[in-house]
Amino acid sequence: MRVCAAAPFAGHAVLEDGGDARWQAHDIVRLRRLASFDNEPPWVRDAFSRAPFAVVRRAHAAAGYVAVGVRGAARNERYGTWARVDDIDTAFTPEALCPLAASTLAAPRASLPAFVALNALQRDASCFGAYVWGPTGSVGFELATRVPAVTSTSDLDLLIRIPNRLTRHAAQQIQVALDRHAARAGLRIDAQLETPAGGVALAEYASGKARVMARHASGPRLVADPWALVPEPASA
DSSP states (O other): OEEEOOOSSOGGGBOTTSSOTTSOTTOEEEESOOOOOTTOOTTHHHHHHHOOEEEEOSOOOBTTEEEEEEEOSSTTOEEEEEEEGGGEEEEEOHHHHHHHHHHTOOTTGGGSHHHHHHHHHHHOOGGGTTOEEEEOHHHHHHHHHOSOOOOTTOOEEEEEEOOSOOOHHHHHHHHHHHHHHHHHHTSOEEEEEEETTEEEEHHHHHTTOSSEEEEETTEEEEESOTTSSSOEEOOO
C-alpha cells in the first residue's frame, strides 16, 4: 500500500516553480536524517536504517523541502514523505548510475536479468542517440545504495531525458530497440521520457495516441504535445 505524509508546510508556501531545481524526479538522495510523521508505516524506520536513501518524487514543495519516497523491502512498501534540503548529503541522477553497473557489481548480482540488460544497453546505446538516459526503479536504487533490491523477475526501468520534441517515428525506433534488448534478457524494459510536461511513458507516446499521460508535480495530465508549454488537465 502506498501512503504519503501530509506536507510539513502550508499550501501557500509552495514555490511557484514547483521546488528546488537541484533535485529532479527519480534522483536518489542520501539523507543525514529523515523526519518522522504521525502516519508513518512501521517499516519505514527499519528501511531507512538499512539504507538512508530516498527517491525524489514529483510533488510541489516549499523552500527548504524536497518531496521524496522511501522504499521498503517488500514491493508494496512505498512511503511518500518530505526531506529537508539541509539533510541531503549526496544525490545520484539516473544517468550517473550507468557506469556503476559494470564497475561495482559482482557475481551473482551482475548476472540478474535486469543488470544483464542494462550492461547490454551500455555496450550498444545507439538507440538513444544523443539523449541522456539512466536506470530508475529497483536497478537504480541498488546501484546507488549497494543494498540488494533487484530480483530475478525485476523489470528494468529507464529514464530518458528528452528536452526537445521527439517525433513519433523516433520514439517507435527506440521502443523497438528496447523491446529487442528485453527479449534477449527475458524481462520487461519500461522507459519514461522526461519532457517539459513531465514524465511520459515511451510505449504510450510511441503508440501514436492523440493524447498521453504526463506525470507532473501538479498531478497527472493528459497532453497532446508533451513539449508544449501548458499541459491540458486530465479529465475526471
